[in-house]
Amino acid sequence: MTPSNDLYCVMGNPVEHSKSPWIHARFAELTGQSLRYEKRHIALDSFVSAVNAFRAEGGRGCNITVPFKFEAAAVATQTSERALLAQASNTLRFEGDAILADNTDGVGLVNDIQRNAGVDLWGQRVLLIGAGGAAAGVLGPLLQAQPGHITVTNRTRSKATELVARHATLALLHNTELITQDICRLEGDFDVIINATASSLQGGSIPVTASVLRPGALAYDMMYGPAAADFMTWAHEHSASPRDGLGMLVEQAAEAFLIWRGVRPPSLQVLAELRASMK
Ligand code: ATR
DSSP states (O other), X not given: OOSOOEEEEEEESSOTTOOHHHHHHHHHHHHTOOEEEEEEEOOTTOHHXXXXXXXXXXXXXXXXXXXXXXXXXXXXXXXXXXXXXHTOOSEEEEETTEEEEEOOHHHHHHHIIIIISOOOOTTOEEEEEOOSHHHHHHHHHHHHTOOSEEEEEESSHHHHHHHHHHTHHHHHHTTOEEEEEETTSOOXXXXXXXXXXOGGGGTOOXXXXXXXXXXXXXXXXXOOTHHHHHHHHHHHHTTOEEEOTHXXXXXXHHHHXXXXXXXXXXXXXXXXXXXXXXX
């Protein structure tokens, strides 16, 4: 057992629903690490002062959730490649005067798809729906998994075009064709489709036609619980294989834990426990 009681937290607004304290407490238990992990509700105009106050308290790192991921990247003194590409950070680590920003959302998604769902992205045709913060956080790591093709589509096409342009060099490097398409005129079908929109939170319908699904396609919603329910049903009704974002949540947390503690926790076990506790 590590003889410290290091302090971590998740900062967000809202944050009451966050499962991160439970996940990190379980990681700590299973890896024999001694740490405290709290939830911090931060006023919308107080993010930077909250980070500084937390550091002054002795905080060692924090996870950042909506709506502060962009500010978190901006507050850092050092930013990882993947946080730079995303222009957003979900994981901060404090080391002396330095604030290190990383983004583990994308690797969390890719690990859940490849390791937990058993779908190898190499050479696959992928559709990424959305071009907001959630989509920006995952496109770089998706490209690193070397799918053959990624289409990014979004209600506001100009945002998809900007996101794709920012990732064009990485796509070339990994030999992945990366394009945008109009969300109302999508052509082709896909092996993996990933919903990174906030449509369900706003009572919206599924933002794409079912013709995008190849039989047996993996239809992944980055949300979980009730927010993912309509997408799961839609995928199931169209003979796709539905998966919600609970695994991504646990896997992004596992990467953050690794960054902070240097130990990889048993994420698959914790995902199974979390899923069982939510039934
Ligand atoms: P997040 O950090 O969750 O990605 P965001 O940056 O506000 O939040 O992005 C929300 C995403 O959901 C965007 O891609 C948004 O599309 P726009 O760029 O056109 O706004 C998408 N979205 C939200 N409501 C939607 C709806 N009803 N139908 C389709 N897409 C929607």
